[in-house]
Amino acid sequence: MSIELTILLIVVAVAAGAFGSNVVRRKLSEGRLADAEKAAAQLIEEARKDADNIRKEASLQAKDTILQAKTESENEARELRREIQVQEKRLLQKEEHLDRKVGQVDAREEELLKRERGVAQQEERLAARDRELDELVRQQGEKLELIAGMTAQEAKQHLIHTMESEARHDAARMVKQIEEEARERADKKAKEILALAIQRYAGDFVAEKTVSVVPLPSDEMKGRIIGREGRNIRAIEAATGIDLIIDDTPEAVIISGFNPVRREVARLSLERLISDGRIHPARIEEVVQKSEEDVETAIRDAGEQATFDVGVHGIHPEIIKLIGRLRYRTSYGQNVLQHSLEVAFLCGIMASELNINVKQAKRAGLLHDIGKAVDHEIEGSHAVIGADLARKYGETPKIVHALAAHHEDEKPESVLAILVQAADALSGARPGARRETLETYVKRLGDLERIGTSFEGVSSCFAIQAGREIRVMVSSDNVSDAQSFVLAKDIAKKIEDEMTYPGQIKVNVIRETRAVEFAK
Structure with missing residues (x-):
């Protein structure tokens, strides 16, 4: 305590x-x-x-x-x-x-x-x-130095110069050999891919010609089509925007117009009027309106069927309509819709061989010519028009670039653009795909021979293989072997600058030396 x-x-x-x-x-x-x-x-x-x-x-x-x-x-x-x-x-x-x-x-x-x-x-x-x-x-x-008669520095410079010259010569020879081997392998592989694509594509191809003549059951029908004081024919032309040519051709009416869709509407309307027999302005307007609806439906169905056949999805409805309109568009007699389908399949086959995106390649091939559906309405190249439309309706930049570059309106900067170019050339330039008039064919051959003979040293020039090759004969006195290669390049460049043609044209320059002597 x-x-x-x-x-x-x-x-x-x-x-x-x-x-x-x-x-x-x-x-x-x-x-x-x-x-x-x-x-x-x-x-x-x-x-x-x-x-x-x-x-x-x-x-x-x-x-x-x-x-x-x-x-x-x-x-x-x-x-x-x-x-x-x-x-x-x-x-x-x-x-x-x-x-x-x-x-x-x-x-x-x-x-x-x-x-x-x-x-x-x-x-x-x-x-x-x-x-x-x-x-x-x-x-x-x-x-x-006393034995060689030169200083060490001079000997070193001489040795370096000799070794440098030999090294440059060996390097140039090796570079040339490597380039030739690479070019041969690339050319061989490209030919194999193209040949394989053509062989694997076995789809039917029927070029649907533009209908310009409507048959009549009799010549009396021409008067009914014209109508009293021409009111029926004026009503048809006003409703369709197409000119009707009724001449001395027996039992036929010629339809003339630049718009293929309107021409199809006019053809369908005229056939229905002839089949029905009742031809007067009110009936004409009714039939033309019904024909326009049917053609629009056919256009949409054709576009949807094309996308289904190719196997691409997610395309804007307006682009599908443009694809369907290509059914009534032709190029040198080749139906553009069938051509687009063929290009799509060829692009897909070549893309699979190169291990790149097949669906993207098919999409670009199918859309590459959509500009032709409206090129009569919009000024400019159909490649540029198609690229603008694709960009407007949400296609990817790769697709837009491939469309714009397939005719060199833009410089190709992707494998996809080159594939579309190659497939387009294959489809358009293969034998039987397109036709051209005799006058156009003869003019093209004449232009080729004229360009070939316009160069100095050329003695004669011949266009062969339906204009796909020209053989240029040169004088051995005026043109050397080395100059003949330069001449072939110059002729090819001038043909590219001055002419429009499908596919490619081979320029073959021939130079020979003949020694002739007579034994008496």
């Missing part, structure tokens, strides 16, 4: 004594003062005894507390001494370890110093040997 608690108990005892004194006095005031004082003395004595006891107990508790604290501090001191001893042992071990390492380092330093001294001695010996060798080389060089 602490000293403060002891003092508190003493104070309480004194207070209790005082309280007892007051009680006794009261009792004395009631009559028995002596007994009260005696009782008070007893109470005081008892209080003193209690206070002494409390004080002794407090002293004993204080001693116990002090002893316990002393014991705990001694235990902590012993533990601290033990830890200090452990740390001292560890430090001693570390010092011993460091001393050993220091000894090892000193030994290594001594060894390194020995090695350095040995290396320095070897370097000195090598330097002396190098000086001896340099002196020998100098002496040998002087002897060689």
